[in-house]
Amino acid sequence: MTDAAYKYAETRGQPGAPLLLTFHGTGGNEHQFHSFAERLIPGAHVVSPRGDVLEGGMNCYFRRTGEGVYDMADLARRRDRMAAFIRDHNAEKQAGHVAGLGYSNGANILMAVALENPDLVDRLVLMHPLIPWSPEPQPGLAGRRVLITAGRRDPICPAPLTQALADFLSAQGADVTLEWHSGGHEITQGEVQAVTDFMAG
Numbered sequence: 001m002t003d004a005a006y007k008y009a010e011t012r013g014q015p016g017a018p019l020l021l022t023f024h025g026t027g028g029n030e031h032q033f034h035s036f037a038e039r040l041i042p043g044a045h046v047v048s049p050r051g052d053v054l055e056g057g058m059n060c061y062f063r064r065t066g067e068g069v070y071d072m073a074d075l076a077r078r079r080d081r082m083a084a085f086i087r088d089h090n091a092e093k094q095a096g097h098v099a100g101l102g103y104s105n106g107a108n109i110l111m112a113v114a115l116e117n118p119d120l121v122d123r124l125v126l127m128h129p130l131i132p133w134s135p136e137p138q139p140g141l142a143g144r145r146v147l148i149t150a151g152r153r154d155p156i157c158p159a160p161l162t163q164a165l166a167d168f169l170s171a172q173g174a175d176v177t178l179e180w181h182s183g184g185h186e187i188t189q190g191e192v193q194a195v196t197d198f199m200a201g
Helices: 034-040 072-093 105-116 159-171 189-200
Strands: 008-011 019-023 045-049 053-055 058-060 064-066 098-103 123-127 145-151 175-181
Touching: 008 034, 019 034, 019 072, 019 105, 034 045, 034 189, 045 072, 072 098, 072 105, 098 105, 105 123, 123 189, 145 159, 145 189, 159 175, 175 189
Parallel strands: 019 045, 019 098, 098 123, 123 145, 145 175
Antiparallel strands: 008 045, 053 058
């Protein structure tokens, strides 16, 4: 097991139940979405790792050199470690279905994992993601269900980049739903409802 790599919150589900992983935003922790996730899929295993990089004293999942500028070598290393963490928990719990929910920095590590390891997560919720590079084609994403939620006036995750990510995923054959709100980087009640509906579907 790679558990030593992360501190995490965990709720044990029923044998064979789905595994739902949550990934907090910058400055959050393992509890940011954990109880919300418990309600999304009742009876599921819920695992919420805490990012192990500190940026100005705030937890995140990989290093940045500036706003929207990623240390790509560091991202690759931490992406691979997170993939191992997910793989280990899935193997231990023998989950038949794996879902991931990430917000902002958490959405970015989740997407990075899926781009390299598309078999690990069946359903992805990406809340305000920012993928500021052009990913290589990934046919393994075909059939994956993806919900992206975003603000049209988000100063951190510009709307054109969000749309570009949605278009890329659709081109790979993923089943993509894009939910916009008129605000910025905040999470709205409409997003919460969209996530709830997506997970129930």
